[in-house]
Amino acid sequence: MVDLKSQYEKIKPEIDKAVLDVIASSAFINGPEVKSFQAEFEKYLDVKHVIPCANGTDALQIAMMALGLKPGDEVITASFTYVATAEVIALLQLTPVLVEVNPGTFTIDPAAIEKAITPKTKAIVPVRLFGQCADMEAIMKIAKKHNVFVIEDNAQAIGCDYKYSDGTVKKAGTIGTVGTTSFFPSKNLGCYGDGGAMFTNDDALAAKLRMMANHGQSKLYYHDEIGCNSRLDSMQATILRVKLRHLDDYAAARNQAANYYDKAFANHPKIKTPARASWSNHVFHQYTLQVTGVDRDKLRGFLATKEIPAMIYYPVAVHQQKAYRSDRSPDSAFPVTIDLLTKVISLPMHTELSDEQLKYITDAVLEGVGSGQEVMGKKQEAISS
Numbered sequence: 001m002v003d004l005k006s007q008y009e010k011i012k013p014e015i016d017k018a019v020l021d022v023i024a025s026s027a028f029i030n031g032p033e034v035k036s037f038q039a040e041f042e043k044y045l046d047v048k049h050v051i052p053c054a055n056g057t058d059a060l061q062i063a064m065m066a067l068g069l070k071p072g073d074e075v076i077t078a079s080f081t082y083v084a085t086a087e088v089i090a091l092l093q094l095t096p097v098l099v100e101v102n103p104g105t106f107t108i109d110p111a112a113i114e115k116a117i118t119p120k121t122k123a124i125v126p127v128r129l130f131g132q133c134a135d136m137e138a139i140m141k142i143a144k145k146h147n148v149f150v151i152e153d154n155a156q157a158i159g160c161d162y163k164y165s166d167g168t169v170k171k172a173g174t175i176g177t178v179g180t181t182s183f184f185p186s187k188n189l190g191c192y193g194d195g196g197a198m199f200t201n202d203d204a205l206a207a208k209l210r211m212m213a214n215h216g217q218s219k220l221y222y223h224d225e226i227g228c229n230s231r232l233d234s235m236q237a238t239i240l241r242v243k244l245r246h247l248d249d250y251a252a253a254r255n256q257a258a259n260y261y262d263k264a265f266a267n268h269p270k271i272k273t274p275a276r277a278s279w280s281n282h283v284f285h286q287y288t289l290q291v292t293g294v295d296r297d298k299l300r301g302f303l304a305t306k307e308i309p310a311m312i313y314y315p316v317a318v319h320q321q322k323a324y325r326s327d328r329s330p331d332s333a334f335p336v337t338i339d340l341l342t343k344v345i346s347l348p349m350h351t352e353l354s355d356e357q358l359k360y361i362t363d364a365v366l367e368g369v370g371s372g373q374e375v376m377g378k379k380q381e382a383i384s385s
């Protein structure tokens, strides 16, 4: 789905030097590279504070801890997301309140948020699923009305711009109370291991986030809160410094690939290309089609015979997962989400896709989808035997 090796080859001299410099400095933890990355990322996002941490899941957890959320508090998020978003809510003994998404953009539906608000609601977690912003103006209006926090899970959309109706533009993750992200290697800004960060414009909250990520320590060996240990190491920070310089070019390359896909699949009766929200640009963490009247498993099998990977993000919604079932949202809840689970299929999406590769992929998808089930079935039988 991604080609990290080819991407590395292109920036090899920069990365190799940066990594060797860290080894030579022996400043592996909280060294100057972490501080420099933090400052450069603050500038890129145009936000006052970036607080690096160990991964995107920790970033969400620390944000909820620093905001003082208490067991029993309700946190609203979409059921159509990666499990990490709901996991940290449950782990902190808060109550995940799962809601519906918009069928075109795959992002949380503000009307569903409004309906789910109760006196116990303390926070909303909009997820920028697949690379574009949720309708933040509508979400911020609801949050203000009900006096609740907004934690932006930006793991899949770093670098994405949100456009307000008055034309103001802000980076995704800098609009709510606090934004979080993941630097997992396949993310749009990925390191070569694990990493994450939180961002906020609130000075007091930034201090609290920093403290919670560092054992609740207010000064050396004085622990005012029960925190956790969550650090971005210098090796990852130095890699991220290099890759941050290329992030906008990477987004452009992903968009170029998405445009190619869009054109190839335009007006196909069985294929719906991803909608682009009017309020956001798209950084295409994933390029996700919706297919109808197609046996998706057979299509994936057919693509696999041509060595084309395709993934189902996600086959099961959070409210249907064994660990997250609740009377509040039975398995049949959220018809839009349930419909999406049966239709979505994500194609290879990364910064190194050539037109030749894109032609090969789109031709194969069109063959797989358009040739009808019978032909695909026969091909599949041939493969299996």
Ligand SMILES: Cc1ncc(COP(=O)(O)O)c(C=O)c1O
Pocket: 055, 056, 057, 058, 081, 082, 084, 085, 127, 153, 155, 156, 181, 182, 183, 184, 194, 195, 196
């Ligand atoms: C939407 C979302 N939130 C959170 C995470 C968690 O990030 P990490 O894997 O760095 O913990 C991910 C990772 O895939 C994600 O996609």
